[in-house]
Amino acid sequence: MKKLMSLVLAILVLALPVASFAVEYPVNSDKTITIWKLLDGSIAEGGYTTSMDTPGFKAWTEAAGIKVELQEFNDNDALRLAISAASTLPDVIQADKNLFTGGIMTMVADDLVIEITPEMLEANAPDYWAFVNNDTYMKEIVQLDGNMYGLAGHVFEPGSVFRYWRGFFYRGDLLAKVGKEVPTTAEEFYDVLVAFKNAGIKTPLVFQGSGDLAESMKNGDVTSPFGLVNAAEYHIDGVFHYGAYEAEYKEVLRFWKKLFTEGLISVDYMSMEGSVAQASICNGDAGAFYGNNSRLNTFKGALKEGEFFVPGPGLKTADGQNAMFSFADPMVSSSDFAFITPDCENPELVLNLYNFLFTEQGKLIRDFGVEGESYVIGDDGIPAYTELVTNNPNGYSLDGTARSWALINWPGIHGDYQLAARHPEKTQVAAYELWGSSQADTYRIVPGNTILEEYADEYATLWTDISLYINESRAKFINGELDLDADWDNYIQTLNKMGMERVYEMKQATVDAYNAAAGK
């Protein structure tokens, strides 16, 4: 009898949280929540200028039964200035967690955000809490003081390759023409570009934007063959490194210099308009492209019959391992954190609002929009976009309509199940998978781009100059203005003089503090 009683009691205790902590939607509150956030310019490609007018936003707030007043800003500078000048803050600042130097802890010190406790989440955002309350996410959400501030924005399902959305593409038809496979090593990469050049392709490799050669180095796409994880921040067994200060970086630069000198990348790569680069990959003036996966949506209309793209991986290590690094969002993206401000009178309602995006009903609206209009559920039970999104009668892009009719640019869960819907091209899905095969998670610093608050000022002062010097030197080493053998020592010595060793100390202390907090 005693055993039975305790069993019943245990079941009751286990069932209690689920039973008592569900939010009933629509909440039907008469209060209005104010949110300040960045404007997602891509909704213009869906025919809208403010998120307030988008069908996705309306569907969300109506289904949640909560009125929302949005104010959207064109860029982070404008948002920061508005926050700085405000006598009363909005209820929510939805922004990148690094909006202010020093990240979330700076916002805490400046009294811009309130703490969110597990109890608040259990009671008011149970679906969100059920998803993130585990080691994978909490180590990126909980701050050094052990508290949570702000709801995480974009979170990725464990194992999802959706985080890897940047890398190399090749024109598959041109590869076939020159008789080459997709390159995986530095030698093959070089050979392919040379073969393109010999076949009359004007600029074998182009970049999405003028800063993207540097980006590719920071993302480690071509550094592994030379024993370097990437040209920016990483750790090896908890020890902080900055690639552009490491000895192996010299050989990476030598490789790029060779590509530059032999005309395998554009001589104008540093100032080339993005539109020029993108036109050249479509018209055959370029054979390879480094940029975002979503670009293929734009490119596909410009290709002629028989022309197609294939993704290429980050280059392998000398001993044949997958690339040590690649572009990837962390499991909790830094963008779109929802910070509840001290001026908010109804934090519970804010939690209810964002929680909705993590419910089953909310996930459908977030990912697919309005049933019968922007999506239908197929016989197999899987939702799929309608032609309104995939082949918009007004000519709006898939990305633009999906961001307007659904809420894919708002907080929520990103999972592989969205891949096929969002990317009708098989190539794009293949690209995520290929880029996701890197060893990035072994070396990534979590959370990245952070500095302990006590160092924030000193770090900002040093880093403004150091990063500029690294950028300028990279450009000059690649174009030959600086000599890799004669000027390398001076480069390292100058970095020392500028305080690079101190940067290492401050960064190491930050990494240690986070590791200690995560119990590593």
Add this chain to the structure above:
Amino acid sequence: MSTTIKVKKKPLGLRLKKDFSNFGGAYLMGIPVLVFYVLFHYKPLFGALIAFKDYKPRRGIWGSPWVGFKHFQSFFDSFYFGRLIGNTLTISLAGLLFAFPIAIIFALLINEIQNNKFKRSVQTISYMPHFISTVVICSMIRLFVDSNGFIVAILEAVGFNIGQSLLNLPNAFVPIYVLSDIWQQTGWNCIIYLAALGGIDPELYEAARIDGANRWKQTLHVTLPGILETVVLLLILRVGSLMGVGHEKIILLYNDYTMETADVISSYVYRRGLINGDYSFSAAVGLFNSAINFALVVIANKISNKVTGSGIF
């Protein structure tokens, strides 16, 4: 014997009242301007205090801690301090030397056009680029000076060996900046000179012609003295913004190659102050610039008073 009669001035209130009844319309028209200056130029002066504080938005200006000259020191200690000052002055002086006189010359040329229709067309076409946004202008410049752009094509046709975007060449940055400025702003800048030219008494020209002055002599002895005050005024104001090269066009055009000639104080402050949200630092550099600009205006005004006999105060 001369007698001086001392006229007792009426009280200020009375004089103002009389003036207002005579020129009420003008006073009314001046109110928005006055409000603008009070709100946007005088009221924020108080905010310059944050240059001496570690300003934190929510703590407000008074609530943020005093830090003395920390931010000034930090700017002076910057690795690139000398280069930033040098580049700023180079770009400003190049503008002063080339862009400034070209607007005057252009106004004089337009003034000589007899056909009114043609004159108006030239004016309209020449100030059109002024209305194109900086972002678009910079995109156009990037395309023009690209290795496939028409400017490089022309330069190569006349024998220069370039083969790359001019924006890759540090030495080309200042010319690109100043020449594009001339293209964009000359038409607009010459409007004020045209207004000054319109104010010259036609009888002076008539008298000069009777004295046998040809067109060139008329320009030299009537036109130029007629607009001299305007020129001096604008020159002094321009000297007063020598340290103030704006960041928008710079950050849209520079790259890692051209940093050594293109990075100016405002672009540095943009990166460090605005992107990092370090407003106190921005304010400190702004204050430093203003102090130097103010000193330059005073010096330029003094020189002008001495040389030409006219100044702004």
